Amino acid sequence: MPEQSIPPFVVASEAADAPLPVADLADLHREAASHFCAYATRLTELWQESVAGRSAASPGLLESCLRLQLSDELEQLERFCRSLVAREETALRIAGMRRFRRAWRDHKRSHARLLRRIERRALHCSTEPPGELARNVAILLEDYWAAHFTEHDQLALSLIALLREEDPNNRASGRRPSFGSLPTRSD
Numbered sequence: 001m002p003e004q005s006i007p008p009f010v011v012a013s014e015a016a017d018a019p020l021p022v023a024d025l026a027d028l029h030r031e032a033a034s035h036f037c038a039y040a041t042r043l044t045e046l047w048q049e050s051v052a053g054r055s056a057a058s059p060g061l062l063e064s065c066l067r068l069q070l071s072d073e074l075e076q077l078e079r080f081c082r083s084l085v086a087r088e089e090t091a092l093r094i095a096g097m098r099r100f101r102r103a104w105r106d107h108k109r110s111h112a113r114l115l116r117r118i119e120r121r122a123l124h125c126s127t128e129p130p131g132e133l134a135r136n137v138a139i140l141l142e143d144y145w146a147a148h149f150t151e152h153d154q155l156a157l158s159l160i161a162l163l164r165e166e167d168p169n170n171r172a173s174g175r176r177p178s179f180g181s182l183p184t185r186s187d
Contacts, residue, residue: 024091025160029153032084036141039077043138046070050131066130074122074137081118085111096163097156107152114144 050066089108098104121137128136 025088025095025153025157028084028088028091029149032088033145035080035084036145039073039080040138040141042073043070043134043141046073046134047131047138050129050134063130066134067125070130070134071122071125073134074118074125077137077141078115078118078122081115085115092156092160095160097160099163100159103152103155103159107156110148110152114148117144 046066046069050063089111092104092107097107117140118137121133121140124133
């Protein structure tokens, strides 16, 4: 399975004339959705393979193969999530999200919870049946995305849009970003 390449993330300077990396957040969300969907799909396929292979002539060999594949998937997933969280938190910090202390803290806690849950699941890779573990991690990703995106990411984007509305340089352009939408790179 080829490893998903993660494009480099360039952090904008915090100078007043530097553009806020809000458009980068839209790119990160698209990337996260795509990767989470791909991981959940592969994990579900591993689970289905384990269910279908229960009557295989060599169930021990099948389980060993599934366990190796799952271990690789979890390692890649953990690496991707760490990178994604670091890049997203950097973009949010630069965009001014820390001004909203509680939302910032809750957002970071949600990220930390995801990373801990993936780490815990990876620790069970050698003991939990691989099919069940794969299914549980796929469900974890789907549940996390549904909750985190609606409770934290959309709130963050709305709060950042408020900051952009307060910015006198943004008002001078005569354009105001709408709630829940992201300004384009040309802003």
